[in-house]
Amino acid sequence: MNEKASSNRTVRWIRKIGFWGFLFFLIKGLLWLAAGYFIIK
Known part of the structure; x- marks a missing residue:
């Protein structure tokens, strides 16, 4: 559960x-x- 939450936060970031x-x-x-x-012109 905790790993999934941190993965979701990382993806959002x-x-x-x-x-x-x-x-x-x-x-x-x-x-x-x-x-x-502008340089060429």
């Missing part, structure tokens, strides 16, 4: 980190594309 990590890299990627566009 990984999902939250994954969501914020995805947002972070998405925004970072868009900023790099915008920076490259």
